[in-house]
Structure formats: structure tokens, C-alpha cells
Amino acid sequence: MLGPVILAASRSDRIRRLISAAPGTKQVVDRFIPGETVDEIVPIIRDLTSQGLELTMDVVGEDITTPEQAEAARDAYLALIDRLTELELGTRAEMSVKLSMFGQALDGGHELALANVRPVVEAAAAIGTTVTLDAEDHTTLDSMFAIHEELRKDFPQTGCVIQAYLFRTEADARRLAENGSRVRLVKGAYKEPAEVAYQQKHEIDKAYVRVLGILMEGAGYPMIGSHDPRLIAIAQELAHRVGRKLDEYEFQMLYGIRTDEHLRLAAEGHRMRVYTAYGTDWYGYFMRRLAEKPANLRFFLRSMVSKG
Ligand SMILES: Cc1cc2nc3c(=O)[nH]c(=O)nc-3n(C[C@H](O)[C@H](O)[C@H](O)COP(=O)(O)OP(=O)(O)OC[C@H]3O[C@@H](n4cnc5c(N)ncnc54)[C@H](O)[C@@H]3O)c2cc1C
Numbered sequence: 342m343l344g345p346v347i348l349a350a351s352r353s354d355r356i357r358r359l360i361s362a363a364p365g366t367k368q369v370v371d372r373f374i375p376g377e378t379v380d381e382i383v384p385i386i387r388d389l390t391s392q393g394l395e396l397t398m399d400v401v402g403e404d405i406t407t408p409e410q411a412e413a414a415r416d417a418y419l420a421l422i423d424r425l426t427e428l429e430l431g432t433r434a435e436m437s438v439k440l441s442m443f444g445q446a447l448d449g450g451h452e453l454a455l456a457n458v459r460p461v462v463e464a465a466a467a468i469g470t471t472v473t474l475d476a477e478d479h480t481t482l483d484s485m486f487a488i489h490e491e492l493r494k495d496f497p498q499t500g501c502v503i504q505a506y507l508f509r510t511e512a513d514a515r516r517l518a519e520n521g522s523r524v525r526l527v528k529g530a531y532k533e534p535a536e537v538a539y540q541q542k543h544e545i546d547k548a549y550v551r552v553l554g555i556l557m558e559g560a561g562y563p564m565i566g567s568h569d570p571r572l573i574a575i576a577q578e579l580a581h582r583v584g585r586k587l588d589e590y591e592f593q594m595l596y597g598i599r600t601d602e603h604l605r606l607a608a609e610g611h612r613m614r615v616y617t618a619y620g621t622d623w624y625g626y627f628m629r630r631l632a633e634k635p636a637n638l639r640f641f642l643r644s645m646v647s648k649g
Pocket residue numbers: 474475476477502504525527528529530531566567568569570593594595598599615616629630631633634637
């Protein structure tokens with residue numbers, strides 16, 4: 342019940358201001374977003390990769406309102422890629438981007454987002470790595486998939502995300518699996534209406550397994566984005582059944598969530614990629630993490646009270 346309320350609050354400027362200014366917020370935010378600048382995140386990158394983990398880097402931010410902010414987003418990623426060049430991590434550190442941060446919702450947003458994200462994809466390719474386009478709310482997805490297809494003409498390794506909770510996703514998965522794409526499958530983190538998305542956890546989990554089957558049997562590269570132990574076990578079983586080797590799919594989890602599991606899967610020889618977010622515009626990302634687990638909200642409220 343709480344999840345949808347928190348997701349609605351994630352769109353409120355008034356609550357954003359309240360939460361951002363509250364005592365104790367930073368301590369809880371740090372668990373999920375371990376830095377605000379490139380300088381702060383580089384030691385984290387070194388630490389995680391030294392433990393055998395791989396990364397997908399997210400500069401937090403979304404729903405920007407001016408073309409200048411979209412250019413700033415592009416430049417923030419370019420600055421990150423510049424620093425990654427020195428670390429020589431290749432595909433061990435890729436990028437995740439939200440097209441709403443690159444101008445997708447502005448006038449002429451589709452073209453603008455494509456124009457802003459292309460240099461990031463080019464710069465990533467120049468250091469031997471790639472970019473994955475995150476999935477945002479369902480109204481943005483036709484544009485995201487079209488940009489993905491366009492980028493793949495020159496950079497076939499560009500990935501995208503599909504969300505099990507949407508009715509459309511099985512069809513998207515079939516198309517992407519057939520054309521050999523890198524695809525991250527997640528349950529879905531936005532507040533979506535019943536006309537387009539499953540609402541019940543058990544329905545979403547069943548849809549996840551169906552879509553996972555399509556990806557595993559297809560020609561693409563499945564990236565299993567989940568912390569759910571049951572789904573991880575099913576993914577391992579499916580991969581085994583269709584004869585995929587360990588380097589023919591990967592697991593992905595968010596920084597700060599089920600960290601022991603990251604290390605366990607990596608120790609078993611799996612490619613385990615940690616989605617590592619950093620930056621100052623953390624509100625939307627943080628609120629989705631609270632919505633996913635009510636215990637996070639209780640912890641957050643307790644820390645506000647104890648600091649206040
Ligand atoms: C790498 C990655 C990238 C993602 N990219 C996108 C995207 O582009 N678009 C999108 O809509 N969604 C994205 N998500 C979020 C996703 O849609 C889910 O909201 C999120 O992963 C929670 O679902 P779950 O599969 O982990 O299962 P759940 O059933 O939600 O969680 C399983 C278990 O994991 C733990 N857990 C899960 N979430 C939390 C949390 N926030 N705090 C503490 N413990 C937690 C709990 O122990 C829980 O019992 C991404 C998730 C991952 C892992």
C-alpha cells in the first residue's frame with residue numbers, strides 16, 4: 342500500500358524540498374547513492390571492481406526542464422567517461438542513462454535526447470564499453486526503444502531495459518531477443534495504471550519468469566536486474582536448461598541492496614554488475630528505493646526523528 346504513495350510523493354516538489362532539507366536524510370541517501378561527484382565515486386569504483394564486481398554507472402537525475410540541463414547531463418556523463426579512461430576497466434564499467442535527463446520530455450524531445458545521448462554512447466565505445474538506456478514510465482518507452490534501435494545501427498552493444506510489470510513487455514522482449522540485443526529485465530519501479538501494468542506482486546513475478554524465458558531462449562544478451570532470490574535461482578536454472586555459458590548472461594543489482602548476494606554470485610563465477618548511482622539530483626532515485634521496501638521508509642523516518 343505504501344509504495345504507490347511514496348511514488349506519488351516522488352513527483353512532488355514540496356515533498357522534495359522537505360525531504361532534501363531534513364536532518365538524517367543524507368545518512369540514508371548514502372546507502373544507495375554513495376557519492377555526489379566523480380572524485381567521490383572513483384574510490385567506490387576501484388573498491389567494487391577490486392572485489393570482482395562489474396558496474397553500470399548512473400549519474401542521478403531525471404525530468405529536467407531546460408535544454409541546458411540536458412546538455413549538463415550529457416557533459417556529466419562525458420566527464421565520468423573521461424575518468425574511466427584512466428581506470429582502463431573496459432566493459433567492466435558501463436553506463437546507464439535515463440533519457441528524461443537528456444531532454445526527452447522537452448519540445449522536440451525525442452530528437453534532442455538522441456542528439457545528447459549519442460556523444461555519450463560514442464565516448465563509451467571509444468574506451469571499449471557501452472551504454473544501457475533505462476526504462477522510465479510507460480509513456481516514454483516508444484521513444485526510448487526508437488532511440489535504442491537508432492543507436493544500435495552504429496553501436497550494436499547499446500542495451501535497453503524492459504519492465505516485467507507492463508503488458509507490452511512480452512512483445513518487446515520477443516523483438517529484442519530476436520535482434521540480438523543486450524536487454525536488462527527488471528520488475529518495474531514506476532507508478533503505472535492498471536490499463537497498462539500488472540498491479541499484484543505475484544502477477545509481476547510470473548510475468549518476469551515468462552519474459553526471462555523469452556530472453557534466455559533468444560539471440561540476445563540477458564541482464565537479470567533483480568534482487569529476488571527466487572528469480573535469481575530461476576534465471577540460473579533457465580540459463581542451464583538452454584545451454585547458456587556463464588559469459589552469455591549476467592546478473593545486475595543496485596548498489597547498497599543485498600550486497601552479500603553480489604559477492605556470492607561473483608564468487609560462483611557469474612558476471613555480477615552493480616548499478617552504482619551518484620550525483621546531487623538523487624531525489625527520484627532515492628524515493629523509488631524507499632517505495633520498493635517499506636522497511637527503508639521506517640528506517641528513514643526513525644533517522645529523521647533521531648537527528649531532529
Ligand atoms: C540493476 C537494476 C537496474 C534497474 N533499472 C530499472 C529501470 O531502468 N527501470 C525501472 O523501472 N526499474 C529499474 N530497476 C528497479 C526494478 O524495477 C525494481 O523496482 C527493483 O529491482 C526491486 O525489484 P526486485 O526485482 O529486486 O524484487 P523485489 O521483490 O522488490 O525485492 C526482492 C528482495 O530484494 C530486496 N530489495 C529490493 N528492493 C530493495 C530496496 N529498495 N531496499 C532494500 N532491499 C530491497 C528485498 O530483500 C526484497 O525482499 C532496476 C533494478 C536493478 C536491480
